[in-house]
Amino acid sequence: MFYRLPRFCQNGFVRVIQLKVADLYAFEGRTPDSNPEPDAIAALARKQFSFLPQPLTVLVEGDNVSLSFPKESEAAEAEAVRLAKRASQRAGEGSYEKAINIFKRVLELMPSLHLARRDLAMAYVETGDVENAVNHLIEVLRLNPSDVWSWVVLANLYIREKHDKETGEKFIRKALEIKPDDAWALNSLAAMSVERGEFEKAIELFEQSIASNPDFANSYYGEAIALNKSSQPEKAVVVLERLFGRAKVQDARSKPVYEGARQMYLKLQGELAERNESEVFKLVQSYQIEVEALSGYPVRIQTGELEAKVGATIQMAWKYNRDFHLLKLREDYPQPLTGHLQSHELTHLKLESLARKQSRNKFFSVSAATRETALRSLGNDIRRWEKLGFTESKIQEVSLDLISGLCGFLYNCPLDMIIERELFNRFPLIRPAQFISSGILFGEALKTNTHADVRKFTPRKILNASLALNGTYALFLEDLFHGAAEFAASYRREETFGLSQRIWQHWQTRASQLAPSDEYDLVDEFAEMVGLRGWFEWQSDSGNHEITAEPLKEGTTNSPLLKTKDQAAVMYFLAAFKRFDAMTPEQVREVAYEIAMVGRNGLDYSSPDQKYTLKSLADERFSGLQLMCLMFAGFKRFAPEHDLQMDLHEPFLAALQIYQQKHGGGS
8 A cells, every 4th residue: 555644734844634523523422512612622622633743732713623733754754654564565464463563653653644543443453453443443534534444444343343233334324425436335335234134225235336346355245145145046156256257355354255255156056056956957968969969879877986086987989889978977976966077078979079070080099109108208217116116017007007197187188178168158057066066076186186195106297297287277177167266276386387377378379269179189289288299199080980899788778668568657657646746846856866867877677676776765675667657757747848758658648647537636
């Protein structure tokens, strides 16, 4: 902050303050008598301004009061201004006790420097010394009754600390009389409206505050709170994203606002991910049909344990000589987030299918020659392992595993950036799950990258390349989500972060003009920047393949077989109607979606065996057909427009007619 002298009248070695009689009495919490004695007014002025240099001369003329006092020496004034700047820096860093001590010395040298007195009051606020803060703010306002900032801070102290909302609101409105568009005053008035439950009014005031000062983070945060309290979480998320994208951290006092905003954003996105789960499920199902048509092969989904704690993988039909693509999902992943994983892998398939359509697809490969190139660059580390007593076979096993892992990450890093950007732009409904899911996967990777033993053992070249690419991806996520999470914070301390920034800048220049298969060029460019050229090679895609893998099992897609089960399906539907009538809509939805998740790899309805279980219906066992009827009936209740692609319409309608005749109602 730049300090300047108060705008007092100066006459040689004397300064003069001009004020009204009413101002003197206002700070006493009372109004003057109808005709107060000049001597009483003068005595009150001397009492209130006793902190100024003495002697203090008071002149009363009607409603006007003039106070004259000696001007500080030029040396004292210069030293006071110098120290005030230093104290302001300490306060901005959060060193409030040090700032207070320096500000006290400033006011000893120059008691009339009201900006320093105001900042001293603010430092007292931060340390919780309310009485000293209030006293100094009142002294500031005696020196300068038009100091809007001090009125607002004083108001907030009365509201929060003294629990005197009435007086606090008076002070806020006083500030707005002086400056109607003051962002701090509008923000404080809006916060009071939130407490009263006047959310619409609060939102309007917060928007006025933001319009007055778009850099002011508090108003965005306050408006998000008001929107959330008024059951508008989606709008609250948008306002928080405006905060992260536009507002600025002014000093240490801004940090709690950002921390609170980020915690709120995380909480809201988690809640929205759960709330959107059913709609995301339908969206992803439609997306899967689109991508299957593009690729020419169906997608099978399998849940299980995946290596290296990745979220999901997809095996393309043409790479594995199958007549289907196999999408594998991690079984321990939170269910509301699986839509993000599934759509991510489907987009992998989409990118490769588009490249194939234009005969530009190619396969990323690690060969004996590329492994030899990589191993040669790890010579020093291999010799270090030999000295530690590792056997040759163990060294080769670990080396090849590390090389394979890094090459896989090199290939996926730019592709994942393309995919996540496309998901974010195309499917707003998935964004909450995308944010939470990205945070989980990023955190798991960070835990590995920062593990002391991992860093100690990993070859320097592999570690640096991994950290550089992870830092790049962190910058990408931070930008994608408007700074809603500080993904890159942990990588900023790394010596490789400068390289991460250069790779990120390169991505930014290329991202908006990528055509099908250009992602492979981006892999080459990333490899060049981290020094991994020669660690992999590309193989051409002929555009066709021989199908040698096993077909899908009968009983999961055999429509004629399903038709023979109509009579049993009617009985299962009648039982489902009765069960669901005793359940809430939320419970029905939970059952239907759990079955959908269980059945992603197909349900065996050829067998009557009750071999399936559900968490939502504990202590029961079900056959495949029974689960299909439960899911079909459930979706008919809460998402009747959704086509499950099951040939169960006739038994459903037959069962529904029987049930309605018997119970006189609808299902």
